[in-house]
Amino acid sequence: xxxxxxxxxxxxxxxxxxxxxxxxxxxxxxxxxxxxxxxxxxxxxxxxxxxxxxxxxxxxxxxxxxxxxxxxxxxxxxxxxxxxxxxxxxxxxxxxxxxxxxxxxxxxxxxxxxxxxxxxxxxxxxxxxxxxxxxxxxxxxxxxxxxxxxxxxxxxxxxxxxxxxxxxxxxxxxxxxxxxxxxxxxxxxxxxxxxx
Numbered sequence: 582x583x584x585x586x587x588x589x590x591x592x593x594x595x596x597x598x599x600x601x602x603x604x605x606x607x608x609x610x611x612x613x614x615x616x617x618x619x620x621x622x623x624x625x626x627x628x629x630x631x632x633x634x635x636x637x638x639x640x641x642x643x644x645x646x647x648x649x650x651x652x653x654x655x656x657x658x659x660x661x662x663x664x665x666x667x668x669x670x671x672x673x674x675x676x677x678x679x680x681x682x683x684x685x686x687x688x689x690x691x692x693x694x695x696x697x698x699x700x701x702x703x704x705x706x707x708x709x710x711x712x713x714x715x716x717x718x719x720x721x722x723x724x725x726x727x728x729x730x731x732x733x734x735x736x737x738x739x740x741x742x743x744x745x746x747x748x749x750x751x752x753x754x755x756x757x758x759x760x761x762x763x764x765x766x767x768x769x770x771x772x773x774x775x776x777x
Contacts, residue, residue, distance in 0.1 A: 587740035589709045592659035592683055599662040606700075608642040617769055618643050621699060621730050624762060624773055625650060630695040634720070636684055636713075637701035641667025647697065648677045655689060657682040685712035694722050699730040702746030703739045710741065710749060718757050718776060727758065727774040734768055747772050 598605045608614050621643065630651045638644045638656030640663050648654050654677045658664045664679055671677045680689065685705075696717050702710060721727055729750060731743030747770060754760050755777065762773040 587706045589705045589740060590738075595660040596662060599660050603662070603666065604640060606639075608640055613768065614642070617730065617766075618646060620764065620766070620771060621697070621728065622646060622650065624728060624764065624771055625695070626726065626761070626773070627695075630726075632691065632693050633695035633697065634689065634691075634693040635697045635699075636717075637699065637704075638667050638679070639663045641670040643697075643699060644677060645671050645674065648674045651695070652676060654678070655680065655691070655693075657684060657689070659683045685709050685716055688716045688720065692720055692722050692725075694725040696721055696725070696727045697730075698727070700732060702729065702731055703741040703743055705746075706740045710746065714750065714753065718753065721776040723776055725776050726761075727776070729772045729774075730769060732769050733765070743770060750774065 628650065631653065633647065633651040633654045635644055635647060635654060635656040638658050641656065644656045644667055648671060656667060656677060656679050658681065661681055664681060668679055705713060717727060729747055731746055733743040735742050750758065750772065751760065757777055758774040759777055760772065760774055764771040
């Protein structure tokens, strides 16, 4: 059960995970992950985005596929070990760039027409989630798309649940965001928004 004062998980938490297992969530082998990635890409309304941001790119499996839909894609992660794998995986895609960055304490100084937040939001505590929301919306171009995808099974090590993360973004509808699409599967949900 989550509580309001729970803190975000630290970069050290993720480095320890990748030190123990280079692919701790089986991104490269899981049929569940492959199906979720297909649904993620299928949910994007535009065939091509000019300048996209992926927050929490991990080892780059989704990043590589997302790159096919972007003229430029910036992928962020807090783990140097994970991002090293992503850089190697996407080495033939020079339009995909990478930065080690801990959102919301840091955020790229650009405007984006697509932001993808996949399996990241529940690692934040409430304060960091709210700060991240503000930054995401500020850096999303008017009419730009925000795609959220999160596991919906409660896990004790996570400060928040996927449903709490998505519900919190609905608080910005209709003043800042317009909700375009929802999809709920057995273990994850997907919501697409556009900036008003």
